[in-house]
Amino acid sequence: MATMNMIQAINSALDVMLDRDPKALIFGEDVGYFGGVFRATDGLAAKYGAKRCFDAPISEGGIIATAIGMGAYGLRPVVEIQFADYILPAYDQLVSEAARLRYRSAGDFWAPITVRTPYGGGIFGGQTHSSSPEAIFTHVTGLKTVIPSTPHDAKGLLIAAIEEDDPVIFLEPKRIYQGPFDGHPERPATPWSQHPASDVPEGYYAIPLGTANVVRAGRAVTVLAYGTMVHVALAAAAETGIDAEVIDLRSLVPLDIDTVTASVRKTGRCVIVHEASRFGGYGAELSALVQEECFYHLQAPIERVTGWDTPYPHAFEWDYFPGPARVGKALKRCVEAET
Amino acid sequence: MAARKGTARPNVSKDDLLKYYREMLLIRRFEEKAGQLYGMGLIGGFCHLYIGQEAVVVGLEAAAGEGDKRITSYRDHGHMLACGMDPKGVMAELTGREGGYSKGKGGSMHMFSKEKHFYGGHGIVGAQVPLGAGLAFSDKYRGNDRVTFAYFGDGAANQGQVYETYNMAELWALPVIFVIENNQYAMGTSVQRSTKSTTLFGRGQAYGIPGEQVDGMDVLAVKEAGERAVAHCRAGKGPYILEVMTYRYRGHSMSDPAKYRTREEVQKMRDERDAIENVRDLLLTGGHATDDDLKAIDREIKAIVNDSAEFAKTSPEPALSELWTDIYA
Numbered sequence: 179m180a181t182m183n184m185i186q187a188i189n190s191a192l193d194v195m196l197d198r199d200p201k202a203l204i205f206g207e208d209v210g211y212f213g214g215v216f217r218a219t220d221g222l223a224a225k226y227g228a229k230r231c232f233d234a235p236i237s238e239g240g241i242i243a244t245a246i247g248m249g250a251y252g253l254r255p256v257v258e259i260q261f262a263d264y265i266l267p268a269y270d271q272l273v274s275e276a277a278r279l280r281y282r283s284a285g286d287f288w289a290p291i292t293v294r295t296p297y298g299g300g301i302f303g304g305q306t307h308s309s310s311p312e313a314i315f316t317h318v319t320g321l322k323t324v325i326p327s328t329p330h331d332a333k334g335l336l337i338a339a340i341e342e343d344d345p346v347i348f349l350e351p352k353r354i355y356q357g358p359f360d361g362h363p364e365r366p367a368t369p370w371s372q373h374p375a376s377d378v379p380e381g382y383y384a385i386p387l388g389t390a391n392v393v394r395a396g397r398a399v400t401v402l403a404y405g406t407m408v409h410v411a412l413a414a415a416a417e418t419g420i421d422a423e424v425i426d427l428r429s430l431v432p433l434d435i436d437t438v439t440a441s442v443r444k445t446g447r448c449v450i451v452h453e454a455s456r457f458g459g460y461g462a463e464l465s466a467l468v469q470e471e472c473f474y475h476l477q478a479p480i481e482r483v484t485g486w487d488t489p490y491p492h493a494f495e496w497d498y499f500p501g502p503a504r505v506g507k508a509l510k511r512c513v514e515a516e517t
Numbered sequence: 518m519a520a521r522k523g524t525a526r527p528n529v530s531k532d533d534l535l536k537y538y539r540e541m542l543l544i545r546r547f548e549e550k551a552g553q554l555y556g557m558g559l560i561g562g563f564c565h566l567y568i569g570q571e572a573v574v575v576g577l578e579a580a581a582g583e584g585d586k587r588i589t590s591y592r593d594h595g596h597m598l599a600c601g602m603d604p605k606g607v608m609a610e611l612t613g614r615e616g617g618y619s620k621g622k623g624g625s626m627h628m629f630s631k632e633k634h635f636y637g638g639h640g641i642v643g644a645q646v647p648l649g650a651g652l653a654f655s656d657k658y659r660g661n662d663r664v665t666f667a668y669f670g671d672g673a674a675n676q677g678q679v680y681e682t683y684n685m686a687e688l689w690a691l692p693v694i695f696v697i698e699n700n701q702y703a704m705g706t707s708v709q710r711s712t713k714s715t716t717l718f719g720r721g722q723a724y725g726i727p728g729e730q731v732d733g734m735d736v737l738a739v740k741e742a743g744e745r746a747v748a749h750c751r752a753g754k755g756p757y758i759l760e761v762m763t764y765r766y767r768g769h770s771m772s773d774p775a776k777y778r779t780r781e782e783v784q785k786m787r788d789e790r791d792a793i794e795n796v797r798d799l800l801l802t803g804g805h806a807t808d809d810d811l812k813a814i815d816r817e818i819k820a821i822v823n824d825s826a827e828f829a830k831t832s833p834e835p836a837l838s839e840l841w842t843d844i845y846a
Contacts, residue, residue: 247651
């Protein structure tokens, strides 16, 4: 075991996979010589050489598309898109090629690629460096979408993602790279070293995709969250004193629907929390699924606490960000609702 | 392009000429049959015929070696036949049947063959070009000397991702041959109406990629240029661009009002430049074959094509359960 923050855990996962699998390789903008803008690939080019970890030009579409070609012929590329906001030029390649190659070749070819990309706000990045685009990937059949919330999960999930024979979008909540941000920007940041999930095995381990994690057991209401919002939801539960069961989904596609429905059938109430904007967001799918699967157990309308339906603002960062106060209000509304 | 009809080529064997004749004729007759089946309602949706461009793929396949890869866009039937895929499986994919290369789920634009190293069949203009660079990367990574032919059209040559790919391919010295099949019309828009820089291979100069323009109606010229490109790539010198000047006789797809060019222009190409007639002349004037020999080949090709059509009509539709297969691993 070692104490790692999320960046170190991701770096460790990449290190493990480069060591284990000679077909694995890493490329992207600044990831080689420079070690990545967030340092996720620090030291890997030096350790494994430029053949295994190297720089690409600023060509997001080209990076992801060449990775698809590499994957179709037996390699296992892991690419970094520097910010999730930059992935849009590659969206055609992800949707039309990566996600569908297996289907339209009737299983002859597929794209075992992993796209790592930091996402989310809380860093004053403004609208082009803060977005949470998970729903544009979860909507695409053929892609898998994974979001860790701790160093321990980040390493295990990233290793599982790299080992997948399907294309995986691995969204890294950059606000919690260094510590478990609880949604209170006015307080001093907590480093990961003070959190038990910073205990990370140094070697290989994988967390299967599609397994949610109940991070706080409770009986009053189920909270569905992922990424940074897991920590915000935990803060809201603590601050309101509501006996919430907080589920970290970890993997959006595939979704561990069994863990979700078992919890909601127990609590009868459900609050969904995500940082992305509300309309058509992943929370809408979760809400629909919970309604379909748990309708006769529900004692209150399902609540969604999300970013507003605006671009991510610079000046109103903490008005946009669905912090513990908003989550707490939703928890109260949900548990106080009468059938 | 100077007319080269019947120009003698002393270094070409009778066997080679007969091979090219047979392969080009197979593509043409196959595509004519596909057009018929489309007219009969047996093929639905989109169908882009390769008629007129046969010398491009036949010439380049003649320059390719075992293990070399090819990837192309949606006008892909010719590429598949030229690399040795079974006409039955191709035609049955067009009719959406179980016996098709993608079990009918891909259709005309989306077929693949692991055995023949054919990586599709891609329906988004230009999207296959960076994938081709990735395939070439994989060969280089493995340390072999295989090359990838990444085909695209004059229309795709204006896609931004082509130039991202040029930059990466030359930066990483990838063994990829960019084949621009310049048939002079991107659907209904001529090259002149879509770019001021009409010498498309020359755009590689900005990235340091050598290239050349080739007469795509002359299968021998295409093969020779292909050999130069392959030698460049196999020697580890990085990518190469071939701009193959060709011509599509039929419409862009099956519904094409053909208002963008004159009937006379098409007829003139057919009469004066046709690649199959060109080889036929070489065979006859060189004393390599008689009319009867060629008629025998015609009959043989016709039988293959008819068999493929029969197979495509009688192969069952895929089971409904196939709707849900091959989505995830």
